[in-house]
Amino acid sequence: MPLRRHRRRNGRLNRSIASVDKGTGSTSGHVCSQAAERTMCSIPALPEEIWHHIHSLLPLRDAARAACLSRAFLHSWRCHPILTLNRCILGSNASVPRENLSCIIDNILRNHTGIGIKIFRLESIFDACNYLDNWLQIAVTPGIEELTLKLCHGEMQYNVPCKLFSDEVQSSIRYLQLSLCAFHPKAELGPLRNLTSLQLHSVRISGDELECFLSKSPALEQLHVSACHEIMALKIPCVLLQLHCLKVSDCRKLQVIESKARNLSSFILMGAVVKVSLGETLQMKNLCMSHPNLICSARAELPSTMPNLEILSIGSFDQRVNTPMLPTKFLFLKHLSISLKFTSPSYDYFSLVSFLDASPSLKTWLLDVACPTMRHESFFGSSSELRQISEQHHGCLDTMKIKGFHSAKSLIELTCYIIKNAKSLGCLTLDTTFGELKCDNGMIGGRCAEMPKDFLTEAGRGAAAIRAYIEDKVPPEVKLTVVEHCRRCHFDSPCEWI
Numbered sequence: 001m002p003l004r005r006h007r008r009r010n011g012r013l014n015r016s017i018a019s020v021d022k023g024t025g026s027t028s029g030h031v032c033s034q035a036a037e038r039t040m041c042s043i044p045a046l047p048e049e050i051w052h053h054i055h056s057l058l059p060l061r062d063a064a065r066a067a068c069l070s071r072a073f074l075h076s077w078r079c080h081p082i083l084t085l086n087r088c089i090l091g092s093n094a095s096v097p098r099e100n101l102s103c104i105i106d107n108i109l110r111n112h113t114g115i116g117i118k119i120f121r122l123e124s125i126f127d128a129c130n131y132l133d134n135w136l137q138i139a140v141t142p143g144i145e146e147l148t149l150k151l152c153h154g155e156m157q158y159n160v161p162c163k164l165f166s167d168e169v170q171s172s173i174r175y176l177q178l179s180l181c182a183f184h185p186k187a188e189l190g191p192l193r194n195l196t197s198l199q200l201h202s203v204r205i206s207g208d209e210l211e212c213f214l215s216k217s218p219a220l221e222q223l224h225v226s227a228c229h230e231i232m233a234l235k236i237p238c239v240l241l242q243l244h245c246l247k248v249s250d251c252r253k254l255q256v257i258e259s260k261a262r263n264l265s266s267f268i269l270m271g272a273v274v275k276v277s278l279g280e281t282l283q284m285k286n287l288c289m290s291h292p293n294l295i296c297s298a299r300a301e302l303p304s305t306m307p308n309l310e311i312l313s314i315g316s317f318d319q320r321v322n323t324p325m326l327p328t329k330f331l332f333l334k335h336l337s338i339s340l341k342f343t344s345p346s347y348d349y350f351s352l353v354s355f356l357d358a359s360p361s362l363k364t365w366l367l368d369v370a371c372p373t374m375r376h377e378s379f380f381g382s383s384s385e386l387r388q389i390s391e392q393h394h395g396c397l398d399t400m401k402i403k404g405f406h407s408a409k410s411l412i413e414l415t416c417y418i419i420k421n422a423k424s425l426g427c428l429t430l431d432t433t434f435g436e437l438k439c440d441n442g443m444i445g446g447r448c449a450e451m452p453k454d455f456l457t458e459a460g461r462g463a464a465a466i467r468a469y470i471e472d473k474v475p476p477e478v479k480l481t482v483v484e485h486c487r488r489c490h491f492d493s494p495c496e497w498i
Helices: 012-024 026-039 048-056 061-068 073-076 087-090 098-110 129-139 165-171 207-215 294-305 349-357 409-421 451-474
Strands: 082-086 119-123 146-150 177-181 197-204 222-226 233-236 245-249 257-258 265-269 276-277 288-291 311-317 335-343 364-368 399-403 429-430 479-483
Touching: 012 311, 082 087, 082 098, 087 098, 087 409, 098 129, 119 129, 177 399, 197 207, 207 233, 276 429, 288 294, 294 311, 349 364, 349 409, 399 409, 409 429, 409 451
Parallel strands: 082 119, 119 146, 146 177, 177 197, 197 222, 222 245, 233 257, 245 265, 257 276, 265 288, 288 311, 311 335, 335 364, 364 399, 399 429, 429 479
Antiparallel strands: none
16 A cells, blocks of 8 residues: 555644644654655555554554554544643643644644544643633543543633533543542433543532432442542442542541442542541551541551551651550551651650551551651660560561651660561661652752751761661661761751761
C-alpha cells in the first residue's frame, strides 16, 4: 500500500493536528516533506481495522504526526479512542498563550466524530468555561469508559451537567475523576452499573448527593474523596459489596464517616478528626489514620477489631500516653509505619516495643520522629544507664528505618533493643534529617534546604549518639546506614553537642 503525503482539505482539522506538534516543538513538518519526496514505501498490506487499532495505541502526539502522513491514519484520527488533552501535550512551550490551548482543543474535538472515544482526559486547562459544555457533549458518548476532568482554580464554578450520563454512558463508564468543579447528581440519575473507580478532588458536592450517587454505583471498587469541603457526613451504602478501597483526606467540614460496605479492605483517612464507623472490619488489611493521641488506642483496640491487618500506618501528634504492653497480637501485620509529631516530653519512645512484640510477622518498620525542636531530655548530660528488658527474639523484622533520629534516651534504648532482639534484621537506617532533598539530589540552586538551627544542633547530637551508643552494637551482617545533614551546606550550623 503506497504511503503518500495526504493533501489536507479540512482547514480546522489541519490546524488541530499541526497544533499538537507546534506545542511540543517537534519537526513533523520536516518529516512530512521528506515523506513527500518518496513516492513509495513498502508497508504490510494489513486490513484497515488493524491499522486503525495500531493508530489507537499511539500517544496523542505520535497519532497526530501519523495522520499527517497517511490517509488511513487521517481517517482514524477522527475516531481516535484516547484523547488526553493538557498543557504538557498541547503546549509545553511556555510561550504558548493560555487561550491558544483552548482553541487547539476546540479544533481537535470539533473535528472528531465523537465515535469510539474510550478514554477522555481534560487536565489543567485555563479559561475553558465557555467551551466545556460543547467539549463534553462531543467526548462523552456511548462506549466511553474513562472520564477525567481536572480543571483549574478559575473554573471551580463549572457545574458538571448530569445530562452527560445518558443511559448508554451509564452502562459503559468505569472510571470517573472530577477536580475543581461542582457536581450535583440528581435522584433521577440512572444506575452506573459498571463504575468501578470514583475520585473527587475539590468538588462542590454535598454528603447527601454523594450518598445518592454511590447508591447507584453497585460495582464501585475504589472511592477517593479529597478537599470536598461541603461534605459533613460521608455515608457508604451497603449496596457497595465490591468496594475494597476508601480514601478520605483534607475535607475540612467532615464530621462523620459511616461505612456499611462489608468487604472494605483498605481505609485511608488523612487530615481530619472525625467519628469513624466502619461496620464489619474483618476484611481490613490496610489501615492508615492520623489524629491526636492515636498510638495508644490503636495498640489497644485494633488487634481485636481488625485482626487481619497486614499494613498499618498511624500518625499522632501531641502524644502523651505511653504505649501499653498488652497480650493481644497483630498476627498478620507485615508493614508498620508510625509517625509521632510534637510528642509530650514525657512520652517514652521505648514503649513502642509493644508494637514489635505484638507483631510476630512484622517485616518492615518505619518510625518518623522528626520534629523542629527537641522536646525530650537528651541522653547527653543524663546520668542514668540505658534500660534493658527481658529478651524477646523476633525472627521476621528485616528492615527498620528511623527518620528524624535524635539523642532522646528512650529512642536510643528502643534502637538498641531492636538491634539486640531482631535476629533477622538486615537493614537499619538512622536518618538524623527531615528527609529533605539534598544538594546532590537535584536541588535547585545546588544547596540543601535551610533548616532551623535548633534542629541542626539536635541532628548533630543524634549522629553523635549513633557513634557513641549504637554503631558498635550493630552485628556485621546488618547494613547500617546513617544519614546526616550535608556539611557543605550546613557547615556553619551550631555544634553544641561536641
